[in-house]
Amino acid sequence: MPEVPALPGLAGLTAQVFRAGGALSQALPDYEPRAGQAEMAARVADVFENGGVLLAEAGTGTGKTLAYLVPAILSRQRVLISTGTKNLQEQIYFKDIPTLRAALDVPFTATYMKGRANYVCLHRIDLLSEGNSPQSHDVFLPIIRDWSKTTDTGDRAELEDLPEDLPFWSEVAATAEACIGNDCPRYSECFVTRMRQRAAESDVVIVNHHLLCADAAVRQNAFGEVIPACAYAVVDEAHQLEDVATQYFGFSISTYRIEDYARDVERFIASGSVTTRSAQMELQQGVDRLRDHARSFFTEVAFAHRSNDRVRGEERVRATDQSLAHTREVAAYMAGSLDLLEGGLALLAPSRSPDDEPSAPSDVVALSRRAGEIRDELRFLLRAGDPAYVYFVEFRGKSVFLRASPIDVSEIVRDLLLDRVRGTVLTSATLTVDGAFDYVKGRLGIGQAEEVRLASEFDYESQALLYLPPRMPDPRSPEFALAAGHQVIELLKRSQGRAFVLFTSYASLRSVQAIVEMALEYPMLVQGTAPRSQLLKQFRETPNSVLFATSSFWQGVDVVGEALSCVIVDKLPFASPSDPVTSARIEAIRARGGEPFDEYQVPLAILTLQQGLGRLIRHRRDRGVLAVLDPRMRTKGYGRRFIASVPPAPVVHNLDAVERFFSIV
Ligand code: SF4
Structure with a gap:
């Protein structure tokens, strides 16, 4: 009997897409096969064929979104993709999915789901329109009502002129709490119902961690849940999941x-x-x-x-x-x-x-x-x-x-996410501490898992420099702000602005900003003075600008090119032990005989620092200087753990080296 060639499994089909001359190189003019991307895709394909959990740390530039989207689409199963940020969710839906639709010869459908509060509730609009409450006379009601009659999605993002923080929106939003479910006279036309139906018929369902957790938290409530059952899940930016789960699986009266x-x-x-x-x-x-x-x-x-x-x-x-x-x-x-x-x-x-x-x-x-x-x-x-x-x-x-x-979300994540699907991929550019996944596994309740670490595609040796100043006062001392201000001025002079200066607190931000503003005339943007997206747009468009920011700019921010050539971090980003959730977690670890500083505070700070420094190099042609002004990086024993975890750029201690780096064009 002639030998029948074995049908290529999902891993084989996936590999063909990523190889030179494959579907991606035919569809994308700039495509270059990358070993890390192909390996990650193969490991993800394995999960979609055989189930289980995969932890995949994919350094910057690996191309991890395509590495999981391709096997997800080729698997012909419904796959849930959850991202930490809206930016990534949008990139997947508006950029990567159309690319793959054109590149792969496979018909598939995808749905982009936002949190319920983004959609207008037709029933609440009816009640307001028929009633005579003070809100019935709000100037925004006719605008939103007219739009609700013509929109296909009911997503407030379509109303570009609506103020971002419009209080009236909460009167008409389709929140789970205000929804009356099947009994609603507008149930069949409802935008949330329709989104849920679309998602239930889709191959790829794209959500974010906020919706993922909010949905799981209201799962007992028949009309709160919107995400359909999926066979497989990919959790991207997985390092953010613990925080988001902590927000949604609690109780709150306000x-x-x-x-x-x-x-x-x-x-x-x-x-x-x-x-x-x-x-x-x-x-x-x-x-x-x-x-x-x-x-x-x-x-x-x-x-x-x-x-x-x-x-x-x-x-x-x-x-x-x-x-x-x-x-x-x-x-x-x-x-x-x-x-x-x-x-x-x-x-x-x-x-x-x-x-x-x-x-x-x-x-x-x-x-x-x-x-x-x-x-x-x-x-x-x-x-x-x-x-x-x-x-x-x-x-x-x-x-x-x-x-x-x-205090501990590990069981919740396991019960409501991992145990509900056949296979899960958790990925991020930053998942390991000290070269191991133990920290994230413990925090998220992950037992048996496959693991893969893929190095960044960027050449940090030549693309970046890590500057650690030789002498700095103790970061808890009053002298620190003045010394940090001086260092920031010297660095900005050499980078000609073009920098993010990231702080661990508003108090430090204000002190250093005041010092720098007196000495330099670069355009200075400050977190809190405008919405985040607007500040980023201004930063990208204003030559030589400097952005002073705290926590929300440490991750999920992408500025490719020369506009961002320097990232300065004032202090090691330890979570404040006075924060109630942090302190309760510290106490819980101590109570079970653990060592909270080594097991929790340092690993958490390492992941945050990796994210902050990761803002700098976003492309193979990007070059720039990373600077950490906190002397503990050099003087404390645990500093070595930080140094081992940051991008492998040459370490320098004097400003002349920084100057020479910027003088090379
Ligand atoms: S089903 Fe719920 S969200 Fe939809 S229109 Fe009715 S009350 Fe509003």
């Missing part, structure tokens, strides 16, 4: 949430659905009482937890059984008013046997349910007694949040 609820009840009253005058008055009195009690409650909470060093209106303070003691009495009043509202609204709900269709819109049922949920969460938060959670009060602008966050 001034904002109570006010949002109060306004929804008022809108329901104003919609005319409550027919008797006495019922209307009773409900309105209930809302007024809730507002009064909430005001007293949050005033008490703020009084008991406010400290003196609030920076930029943001602060998180640990809450305990004792610190919450004085708030319990007034919280009981608030819980009482929620009880009354829950009961009063339930009485108005249409009676309904299991076979009946509801005889009236079930907003009232949803509002009654929400009152009960808020009350139950309030009681849970005030007990502050579950050792799996850390309780804290967060001040943000004028809002006050009482929160409980899980």
Whole structure:
């Protein structure tokens, strides 16, 4: 019998796409086969064929998105892709997916899903339009209503002129909390329903970690969930997953949430659905009482937890059984008013046997349910007694949040993500510490996993320099800011601006910025003075500009080319031990006999530093200087762990070497 050639498996098909002369080199004029990319694609293909978990650290320039998208598409299975940032999500959907659609001879569909709050809720628009509440007269209502009749997606990003932080948007957003699900008269036209249906029919579903975690957190709630079941998942920028999971798998009551609820009840009253005058008055009195009690409650909470060093209106303070003691009495009043509202609204709900269709819109049922949920969460938060959670009060602008966050998310990530799919790929440019994946495996509850590390495609030996100043004061001393300011001035003179100066706190940013501004005239951009995207655009377009920024610019920011030629970091980015979540994690490690500094604080800071320094070289032609001004990098034993983890650029200690580097064109 003639020998039948073996059909190429997924790994074989994938390899053909990446080889010289393959589909990618035919479709992309600049394509060059890269060994690291092909290896990663082969390892991902293996997961899609055989299941399991793969941890893949892919250094900058590897081309990791195509390395997982190609086998994902060729696998003919539904694959969920989750990214840490919106930028990467957009790059995949608007750039990589069209590229692969043209390059691969394989028909496939892809859906880009944002968080529910990005979409307009048609039912809330109807209620506002029919009602007579103050929000019904908002100037933005007619604009949003008219657009909602013509848009295909319902995504607010289409309304480019809408202010980013428009408070009115929260009145019309399709949030899970305000949604009434199947009972909604607009259910079949609803943009979220349609997005969910599109995703359920798609081969590739692209989400971000925020939606991934929010969705998993409301999975018990039949109409909150929007992400369809997928056989496989790729978690890109996986180093961010722990943080995002911590935000979504907790509980929170805030001034904002109570006010949002109060306004929804008022809108329901104003919609005319409550027919008797006495019922209307009773409900309105209930809302007024809730507002009064909430005001007293949050005033008490703020009084008991406010400290003196609030920076930029943001602060998180640990809450305990004792610190919450004085708030319990007034919280009981608030819980009482929620009880009354829950009961009063339930009485108005249409009676309904299991076979009946509801005889009236079930907003009232949803509002009654929400009152009960808020009350139950309030009681849970005030007990502050579950050792799996850390309780804290967060001040943000004028809002006050009482929160409980899980101290350890590893089980949650395992149960709600890893165990729900056949295979998972977790990838990032920064996943290892000291050359091993142990840290990230421990934090994310990953047991058995395949591992692969792919070095950066960039030649740091020739493309970059790491400058560590020879003498600097202790970073905790008052002299540090002046010395750091001096170093920044000297570096910027040599790089001619074109730099990110990244800080670990606003206080340091302000001190150093003040010193530098007096000495140099380069255009200076400062985080917080404009939205992030606008600052980045200005930075790219303004020659010789300098950007002063803190945490949100340490990752997910891409500036290719000469505009960014220097990245300066003031201090090693240790998470503040006064932060409630960090301190609770430190205590938990100590309680089990571990060494929190070595096991948690140093690895976390190493990953953050790697991300910050990774902003510099984004292309093979990029050149530039990395500078870390913190002397602990050289003087402390753990400094060696940092040096071993940063990009392998030549290390220099004098500014002449920096000058020579920039003088080579
Ligand atoms: S289903 Fe929910 S989100 Fe969609 S229109 Fe109705 S209430 Fe709004």
